[in-house]
Amino acid sequence: MESSKVKRFGILTSGGDAPGLNAAIRAVCRTASIQYGMQAVAIHNGYRGLVEGDMEELAPSSLVGLLTEGGTILGTSRDKPFKNPVPDAESGLLPIEAIKENYKKWNLDALVCLGGNGTNTTACLLSHEGLNVIGLPKTIDNDIVCTDMTFGFHTALDVATDAIDRIHTTAHSHSRIMVIEVMGHKAGWLGLYSGIAGGGDVILIPEIPYDINSVAKKVMERRDAGKNFSIIVVAEGAKSKEEALLDKKAFKKARAEMPYSIAYRVAHELEQATSLESRVTVLGYLQRGGTPSSYDRILATQFGTAAAHFLAEGDFGKLVALQNGKITGVPLDMIAGKVKNIPANHLMIETARELGTCLGD
Structure with missing residues (x-):
């Protein structure tokens, strides 16, 4: 096995589900295990699970059959721990404090966060808090900046x-x-x-x-x-x-x-x-919903394997992105809080107009 700067990492999915999430989870965890001997820790229900400590070690058997399965085996939520934070009634901890406690308790060296704009914005904020974070671009809207494509869109x-x-x-x-x-x-x-x-x-x-x-x-x-x-x-x-x-x-x-x-x-x-x-x-x-397309299975797998290599290299604070046909890392600071809209001169806008399609203007 190759050397790695990460021994244990947590993995979560946040925001709306999208086809390809399970394929990406499979790719990250299998590559991390086979190539580097890392242990993956499943974080259930997005950032809520990270706050509540709802985690378990992910066994290799849990990854069987995931490539074609829709949804996410980790569960998801739309919780945003940095937005209007409220202390926990029992512990008195703010969400970010609870996250740090659980990160330490579970001996995590890094987090892999799969999601869209909100998820990767939160991932960026966690990075600013000193946690080692890598993001993956998931959304059927294809609206994450600095990546040509997100998995889920093609399905x-x-x-x-x-x-x-x-x-x-x-x-x-x-x-x-x-x-x-x-x-x-x-x-x-x-x-x-x-x-x-x-x-x-x-x-x-x-x-x-x-x-x-x-x-x-x-x-x-x-x-x-x-x-x-x-x-x-x-x-x-x-x-x-x-x-x-x-x-x-x-x-x-x-x-x-x-x-x-x-x-x-x-x-x-x-x-x-x-x-x-x-x-x-x-x-x-x-x-x-449903089974991801072949394209999304492949793209999610490429993103997932790249994320495992980023973990091993200690290349944190990055979004795994597709640019000009190549997988690369983009600083999360360049992603956070932004939306990729369609430019007025985009080829597909011009194509629609040339076909005589009405765009309402």
């Missing part, structure tokens, strides 16, 4: 595209406007890519505020050309031009007061503007 893209394909047949049969809502709260990568792959006539994403009149014009142009249906792909974070003028607090308040998701509002607005029947499909958690 969600396949699911969303398949759904749009299936809805096409119903739309054509019933001469309806079909509004399909996909995930993408702050960034529209999934909506844009699935919309193009599925032949969407209109694609609405957070980066391009929409004018419902422009969308209605596209639908009516299709009707006048003898096309009796339209496919509208809407990212959950899509916003109107009026909403785009609101500050963050006002926008959040407006969305909290909205009685339904954005797809229902768009469908209602289109019915009023065109007098054509509209129907809504919200894909929701279907996009996050």
